[in-house]
Amino acid sequence: MRKLGLARLAALFALVLLAASLGLEHYLRVDRQGSVKRTIVSTWLGGQRRSRVVVKGKDPGPLGEVRGQRGFAAAEDVIDEGPVLSTNPIIFGASFVPGRDGVEAHFDGRVAYATVDDLLALQAYNHPLELGPIRLQLGVDPDVVLDALARELDTTREELVEEGTFRRIALRHRHPPEPAPAVTVATLRAASVGAGAYLARAVRADGMYRYEVNGIDDHETDDYNWPRHCGATWYLAETANYTRDPVMLASVTRAARRLVDGAVAQCGEHRCVAVGDRADLGSSALGLLALVEIVEGGVLPELLPVVRDLAAFLRSQQRPDGEFKHFYDRRTSTPIDQQSLYYTGEAAFALARAERLTHDRRDLDAAKSALAYLVDYPFWYLGWHYFWGAEHWTCHALGALWEKAPNRKALNFCLEWQEAVRTTAIWEREANPEYDGATSAGPFVPPALVGTATRMEAAVSTLTAARLAGVPAKEIEALEAGIVKSLAFLMHFQLLPGPDYVMRAPRFMRGGIPNTPTDFHVRIDNPQHAGTALLHYLKVLEARPKTAP
Amino acid sequence: MGNLIPATVLGAGLVALPVRYWPTDIVVGGATLALALASSLVIGRPALARRALFVGARVLLGVGILLVTVALLSLAFLAGIHGDFGRGGVTLMLLVTLLVLPYAVVYPLVELWWLASRAPAPASPATVASPSPDGESPA
Numbered sequence: 251m252r253k254l255g256l257a258r259l260a261a262l263f264a265l266v267l268l269a270a271s272l273g274l275e276h277y278l279r280v281d282r283q284g285s286v287k288r289t290i291v292s293t294w295l296g297g298q299r300r301s302r303v304v305v306k307g308k309d310p311g312p313l314g315e316v317r318g319q320r321g322f323a324a325a326e327d328v329i330d331e332g333p334v335l336s337t338n339p340i341i342f343g344a345s346f347v348p349g350r351d352g353v354e355a356h357f358d359g360r361v362a363y364a365t366v367d368d369l370l371a372l373q374a375y376n377h378p379l380e381l382g383p384i385r386l387q388l389g390v391d392p393d394v395v396l397d398a399l400a401r402e403l404d405t406t407r408e409e410l411v412e413e414g415t416f417r418r419i420a421l422r423h424r425h426p427p428e429p430a431p432a433v434t435v436a437t438l439r440a441a442s443v444g445a446g447a448y449l450a451r452a453v454r455a456d457g458m459y460r461y462e463v464n465g466i467d468d469h470e471t472d473d474y475n476w477p478r479h480c481g482a483t484w485y486l487a488e489t490a491n492y493t494r495d496p497v498m499l500a501s502v503t504r505a506a507r508r509l510v511d512g513a514v515a516q517c518g519e520h521r522c523v524a525v526g527d528r529a530d531l532g533s534s535a536l537g538l539l540a541l542v543e544i545v546e547g548g549v550l551p552e553l554l555p556v557v558r559d560l561a562a563f564l565r566s567q568q569r570p571d572g573e574f575k576h577f578y579d580r581r582t583s584t585p586i587d588q589q590s591l592y593y594t595g596e597a598a599f600a601l602a603r604a605e606r607l608t609h610d611r612r613d614l615d616a617a618k619s620a621l622a623y624l625v626d627y628p629f630w631y632l633g634w635h636y637f638w639g640a641e642h643w644t645c646h647a648l649g650a651l652w653e654k655a656p657n658r659k660a661l662n663f664c665l666e667w668q669e670a671v672r673t674t675a676i677w678e679r680e681a682n683p684e685y686d687g688a689t690s691a692g693p694f695v696p697p698a699l700v701g702t703a704t705r706m707e708a709a710v711s712t713l714t715a716a717r718l719a720g721v722p723a724k725e726i727e728a729l730e731a732g733i734v735k736s737l738a739f740l741m742h743f744q745l746l747p748g749p750d751y752v753m754r755a756p757r758f759m760r761g762g763i764p765n766t767p768t769d770f771h772v773r774i775d776n777p778q779h780a781g782t783a784l785l786h787y788l789k790v791l792e793a794r795p796k797t798a799p
Numbered sequence: 800m801g802n803l804i805p806a807t808v809l810g811a812g813l814v815a816l817p818v819r820y821w822p823t824d825i826v827v828g829g830a831t832l833a834l835a836l837a838s839s840l841v842i843g844r845p846a847l848a849r850r851a852l853f854v855g856a857r858v859l860l861g862v863g864i865l866l867v868t869v870a871l872l873s874l875a876f877l878a879g880i881h882g883d884f885g886r887g888g889v890t891l892m893l894l895v896t897l898l899v900l901p902y903a904v905v906y907p908l909v910e911l912w913w914l915a916s917r918a919p920a921p922a923s924p925a926t927v928a929s930p931s932p933d934g935e936s937p938a
Contacts, residue, residue, distance in 0.1 A: 253915050260908065267868055271875035278879025332879075347881055381818050389880070418880075680882030693884040693891055694877060 280330040280420040282350070282681060287328045289424060290365050294751035295321030297466065299368065304361075322751040325424040326352070326365045334416040337396070340379065343388030345418055347681045348375040348696050348768045351389065352421050355399040357414040362402035364395055366421050371752040372398055373466055375696075375768035387695045426749075428684070431741040433734045438788035441741045444761030445781030446489025448745075449482050450501035451758055452774060457508025465745060465762060465770030468755040476513055476525060480536030482774040483509060484543055485781050491547035492785065499549060506544050509537055510556055518583040520563035521556065528586075529578040531567055534560050535596035542603045554607070561604045564597045565616045572623030589635060594620055595643025602650035618655045621647045625663040638667040640701070642708035649711030652718050661719055664712040665729070671705045672732040684742050685767075687735030696766040699743060700776050702736050703763065706783035709733045710790060733787060740780045743767045801910070802841075802855045805902055806834035809862075826862060833858040849914065856910040863903025870895065 286307075293301045300321055331354065334345050346353065352365040369375055369390060377391035400407040403414070422428070431437050452460045459482060462471040483505040490498035514537070515524045523533035538560040541553050567575045567585055576593045577586035598620035605613035624644045627634040636644065645664040648657060676685045676697060688697035689705055710733060716726055744763055750756030753770070762772035763780040810831040813824065837855030841848040874892055878884070 253912060256908070256911060256915065263864065267871055271871050274872060274875040275879040278876065279882065282882070335876075341876075344877070345880055679884055681884075694881055 278332055278335075278345075280332045280351075280418065282329060282420050282422075284329040284420075286424075287330070289325050289327050290363055290421075291323060291325045292365065292367060293321040293323050294367070297371065297752055297754040297756075299371070302363070304363070324367055324426065324749075324751060326367065326421045327424045328419045329422050330420040332418045332420070334418055337392070337411045337416070339392045340386070340388070342392045342396075342416075343379060343390055344694075346389035348389055350420065350681050352419045353390070353395055353399065354417040354419050355403060355410065355414050356416075357403045357405060357410055360403055362399050363419070364399055364402075365419075366423070367749060367752055368398065369395070370749060370768060370770070371466060373464075373769075374398070376766075387692070389694075429742050430684075431738060433737050433741070433787075435788060435791050437741060438737070438784050438791065441744055441746060442781050442785035442788055443489060443493055443495075444744065444746045445763060445777035445784065446486055446493070446498055446761075447495075448759070448761035448763075448772070448777050449486045449489075449774060449781075450495075450498045452482075453486070453501040453505045455504070457504040457506075457512070459505070459774045462771055462773040463759070463762075465748075465753050465759045465764060465772055468753070468758065476523060477530070477532040477536050478773070478775045478778075479505070479509065479513075480523065480533055480540050482778045483540040484536060485778040485785075487540055487543035487547060487549070488785060489781065490549070491543065502544060503549055506540065506550055506553070509540065510553060513537070514556060514560075515580065517563055517578050517580055518566075520566055521559035522563045522578065523560070524578075524580060527580050529580055530590075531564065531574055531576045531578075531593040532590070532596050534563055535593060535600040538564065538600040538604055539596075542600070542607050546607060557604060558608055558610070561601060561608055561610065561613050564601055565612055567597075568616055568620065572619035572621075574620065591635070591639075591641055592643055594624060594636065595641055595647060598624065598647035599643050599650055602647050605654075614651075614654060617647060617651055618657070621651060621655075621657055621660050625657070625660045627663075638670055640704060642704040645708035645711045649714045652715040656715075656719065658719070661712070661715055661721070664708060665716060665721065665725065668705075668709050668712055668729055668732065671709070672728070675702075675732070675736070682767075685739060687732065688739045689736075691766075696768050697739075698766050699740055699763050700765070700773075700779050703740060703776070703779035703783050706733055706736045706740070707779055707786065709736070710783055710786040713790065714786075733783075737784060737787060740784065744780070745770070745772070801906070802834040802838045802852070802859075805859055805906065806831050806838065808902065809834070826865065830858050830862040852910065852914055856907040856914070859903060860907035860911065863899070863907060866899055866903055870899065 288307065289305045291303050291305060292299050334353075335341050349366060352363060352369065355362045355364075364372070364374070372394050374391045374394040375389070377394065378385040378387045396407045396410060400410045403410060431441075449459070452463070454460065458474070459479060460470050461474050461478070464470070483502060486498060486502045486505060490502045509523070513523050513525055513533070514521050515529070517524065517529050522529045523537040524530075538557060541557050541560065544550050545554050545557055564574070567578065569575065569587070573589070574594050574597050575585040575587040576589050578584070579586055598617045601613045601617035601620070605617065621644065624636050624647070627637055644660065645667070648660040648664055651657065671689065674690065676688045676690045679685050682696075685697055687702070689701040691697050691701065709729060713726065713729055713733065716729065740763065745759045745761065747756060747760055748764070748770075750759065753759055759770070759772065761777065763776035764770045764772055765776065809827050813827045813831065816823070834855045837851040840851035
């Protein structure tokens with residue numbers, strides 16, 4: 251009897267909980283395939299909204315690109331709406347899908363909207379809620395949204411929260427339409443050259459980059475990072491070599507000169523890239539990559555001795571087992587045998603590339619040995635420092651070395667990693683089908699573009715090696731299908747131009763790769779990584795024999 | 800002895816939480832104490848072992864049900880807002896469920912079931928008039 255009572259109680263509880271959950275889910279759900287209920291037409295000028303009309307029904311009236319003094323008319327269709335349960339900051343903040351949902355506020359007989367464009371311009375999708383050391387990424391920043399709506403309704407935030415009512419509105423862009431780029435030679439060329447052109451514009455007269463720029467307000471951070479200066483210069487050099495565009499060539503010359511004159515220093519008997527007493531291997535490796543590309547392109551051939559010196563420095567940091575000492579104390583002229591994530595892969599790749607220019611067998615041997623070390627993971631592989639994750643340089647080294655020093659183990663390592671990348675990518679997220687193929691940052695937050703970009707760089711290098719190695723066609727097709735889907739995601743959100751009317755300096759931002767689909771900060775390594783993936787895949791397609799029509 | 804495992808897990812989890820939030824502290828802290836006390840009584844006062852195990856299991860079940868309720872309603876809320884959140888989201892949620900359910904719900908349910916099925920043999924009428932079905936002494 252007692253056991254029966256327990257079972258009944260458990261079953262009843264489960265049923266009630268299930269019913270409550272299903273009811274809540276159904277109550278909040280919106281239909282994103284629905285028909286247009288009304289259209290919100292806004293005029294933007296200089297990154298600011300100047301006017302707004304709401305058109306009921308399906309016909310939004312005459313629209314079009316009206317640039318100049320009247321600004322740009324953007325139209326967002328309301329396709330469904332749903333309730334907002336509370337103005338409690340956590341519940342309110344989590345009640346909207348970033349980049350898809352807006353807010354409708356009713357107060358004192360008036361209505362105001364915070365549309366997707368408004369929320370992008372307010373940067374309201376990007377603010378995490380901080381609880382001590384915990385950062386919760388919500389859909390919107392409730393403070394920013396409520397303040398903006400209160401201003402719109404000419405009241406205070408407190409009054410609005412007290413007396414106002416709120417609805418979630420599911421929006422779809424009517425004008426400009428949402429991009430849906432196909433991955434073709436033409437679109438890849440536009441996207442990769444666009445990323446290079448962004449970097450070319452970002453190089454100042456003194457050769458330093460505008461390191462990280464907020465696309466919305468054109469503000470830039472005070473940070474600077476030399477490994478990223480080197481990495482960006484590597485990609486800029488590659489695009490400049492590809493296009494032979496005079497502006498890009500001039501920019502990469504400035505960036506390279508700045509690197510050599512301002513950051514190449516003495517590390518014992520060799521030269522290295524360092525701006526303080528402690529040199530790191532990554533700066534020298536990426537600096538070497540950049541200079542190899544520049545010298546190969548015939549831009550600054552006089553830098554060949556620096557290339558040789560940097561390669562010698564990298565080799566001098568290598569241990570007998572293939573691993574590198576990642577740091578160097580310039581005061582005591584002593585290598586420091588500590589490791590961080592990327593530097594061994596960067597050094598392996600840079601030495602493999604350098605050998606093509608220096609023709610020094612020692613560079614090739616050092617790269618081979620480093621690659622072998624990187625993929626020689628132990629039985630307890632999950633704890634391996636260089637196991638699958640963000641470290642993508644290993645697969646670049648694999649691709650660069652394949653013709654002269656093929657490494658089957660490294661190829662399998664990269665193929666298996668790419669399978670894991672595809673398996674764990676975002677697929678079929680109902681609110682955001684355009685995220686398909688992106689590397690996930692969590693089920694409810696927009697993915698970071700750079701995470702996808704680095705994995706796709708590695709994927710294209712793996713594809714190159716896999717083709718040369720005669721990997722079965724089925725596996726190559728799966729790898730390439732993943733690449734195409736992920737590159738489509740990157741191109742979808744590249745600022746080419748993106749919603750440029752919400753930006754203060756859209757001409758500068760053109761071609762930039764933002765942090766996420768809703769966070770328009772562009773750091774110089776974003777276009778570097780995405781551009782590398784795009785350009786390398788473009789070169790793969792261009793190298794294929796053209797089939798007869 | 801089995802209760803020491805969930806007590807340790809809950810206690811360590813509570814200490815490790817980077818943010819102090821009093822409702823969590825009270826509920827999880829209370830459950831940890833109840834479980835630890837139940838284990839102590841089983842070892843130190845065998846006569847009270849049965850009752851202590853009942854209390855410990857019920858407290859753990861209560862906390863488990865609370866956790867599952869909050870988790871499921873949060874999931875329903877997020878599913879309502881985001882729609883289907885794809886393979887990655889489902890995998891994550893499945894992982895969370897599999898981590899919580901066995902220890903906080905299935906274990907105390909099985910314990911209660913087991914205790915109910917092992918009612919003590921009836922004592923002599925002179926000492927106990929009518930034992931309750933679950934073996935607890937009448938109030």
